[in-house]
Amino acid sequence: MLTRKDKILKLIVESFIKSAQPVGSQTLIDECHVDCSSATIRSEMNCLEKEGFLEKTHTSSGRVPSSKGYKYYIDNLREKSVDEEIKFQIQNVLSAKIQSVEDVIKESCEILSHMTNLASIVLGSDVIEDKLVSIQLIPLSERTATAVFVTDQGYVENKTFVVNEKINAKDAESCMKILNDRLKGTAISELVSKMETIKPLINDYIIDHDVIYQAIMEAFMKFAADRLRLYGKDELYEQPEFANDAQKLKRVLELLDNPDEFKRTIDEKNTDNHLVQVHIGNDENDDVSIVSAKINVPGCKDGNIALVGPTRMDYDKVVTALEYVCQELEKYFAVKGGEKSWKKKQKTK
Amino acid sequence: MLTRKDKILKLIVESFIKSAQPVGSQTLIDECHVDCSSATIRSEMNCLEKEGFLEKTHTSSGRVPSSKGYKYYIDNLREKSVDEEIKFQIQNVLSAKIQSVEDVIKESCEILSHMTNLASIVLGSDVIEDKLVSIQLIPLSERTATAVFVTDQGYVENKTFVVNEKINAKDAESCMKILNDRLKGTAISELVSKMETIKPLINDYIIDHDVIYQAIMEAFMKFAADRLRLYGKDELYEQPEFANDAQKLKRVLELLDNPDEFKRTIDEKNTDNHLVQVHIGNDENDDVSIVSAKINVPGCKDGNIALVGPTRMDYDKVVTALEYVCQELEKYFAVKGGEKSWKKKQKTK
């Protein structure tokens, strides 16, 4: 059973999450029925503030949870029951017939975003570590062709080229053969240097050698490196913290557009203690919290799913929902793919 | 030579574009040297206001150009000289060695955005009208594979699948052959219905027929339809109109995320008269202007490039820059591609 102080802290956090208003002793009496007077609550609040769980926005107005308060709430006070509606909707998606990994993840994230009113973001490991498994050249017209590169993690990059001369079909084919033979299994980061060693081969066998060589080199040099997908951004526009303050809104959106910074924040305290990590407030951005979880599914090795929103978010709902979705996704793909993956990982923790 | 009234209108528009402040008669005297008194300017302003070229934000403060005023300015008063810095940077990009269409367009847009402080957006025609030219299945592991679909416009869609059974290589191959043979040249919009007719073929030749059929059907049904790319969104955060008003910022960002609405606005007055169209203020959004131009390059048939920002933008610079970039891009790809390829396509329409 919770102590009275814990109970009061819990009620304050929950009231503030709902109303976005600092909560005073009287409010607490009115809304939740606590079996003591407002004066008692005040003295408890005073104590909680001294211990660092609560803050005041100014000398004399209701209390607001501090980061420490939120953390304590998340670890000790929340209900930890998964919202039934989320369960239902996720099961609905997962019970559909065969579908692509991309679509399953997309729809799961959209549910998460919609149910929590937060943005969700899926972050794959850096493509640069992937290995190339296929290069293909598809002619579109006499002088245009699209090159398609696929990595072992299912990342697909495509580049369309326009060339001076009519494309020599035979040349193109033998070129692709050489490239595939020699580059399959090469890490993306190694492609450029490895190409150098292949140059002579291309020079020998192919007529338009320089053009093709240059084109492929360009493509490799500008291989897009971020594997990031963002859903439910609109939800943030509705959060009062952001809807009323363009500067704050700007800062969240910039964070979401900046995979590097994002990844850094998530990896920072990668203690592996919890399945789900909660980052309350950032160095540069006090108003934003990130709830993230590792996920390991095909096409997203060492990936993360994260929910992003104002510091004042319904952590109970968000954390349980994210935990649930990650579990279900890994289970879904593990069963499907017959992989051992995540059950084992849980145990080894 | 401009009449005095035109000259005053021109100065007002330009002053307001720079300062974002309503401009009064005294300001005009101080900043630009006009050879008459403030009283005269006032009476001219009065007249311009009655004619609908200017507006007041309130009874007694400086004037602001109206939509009509902007339009008149764009059509009659602007300088029409292309910014040299833009020319230089664009030529710099275009003079690079062979590079992909995607990269050229990306870099051109980034220059446009950076030089004009606006967001730029590239909009292709609806993928649904494209024709499929290639389907490929690339195995990633024993039970996962990525399917890659390429259309005649160089649009590439990919879906990763996880299946129960180990993938039967032979089956997969013959399936791909059937699909390629039968579906090449089919419009994306027709894929689902055409698949029905192919079903028996797959059933006859392939062991895992149902799984494969379902997977492909799912992929076709959820074929992403928007071919849209957005650059320089950050520029908008810096525009005072949006930096100070979260609601306005929200509205632009929503517009940018909504290809349908965007396309509707652009197509609306598709008079083909001008290369570049200017849309000042929207029905639903008075604060946003769109400067758009048609562009026809490989991978972007019937496409548009548009610059988006606050109504108060430097139309002279923006319009000339966009005109210039579109011209140069088409020239670049036409020369490179040897006119015929895409001119031919034009004719057969």
Place this chain on the structure above:
DNA sequence: TGTTAGCACTCTCAAAACGAGATTGCCAAA
């Protein structure tokens, strides 16, 4: 000893009041 009622005090927030400054419109003179 822990709890409560009472009360003075503090601080915010919204509305009202105010004054400086900018700009206009108009009129009469040049």
Place this chain on the structure above:
DNA sequence: TTTGGCAATCTCGTTTTGAGAGTGCTAACA
């Protein structure tokens, strides 16, 4: 037709004010 002068108007930032919410403290109470 242009100009100088002037009263009138309106915004905007600052100050004032009062209501309201909430606190902290203290003395009484169980």
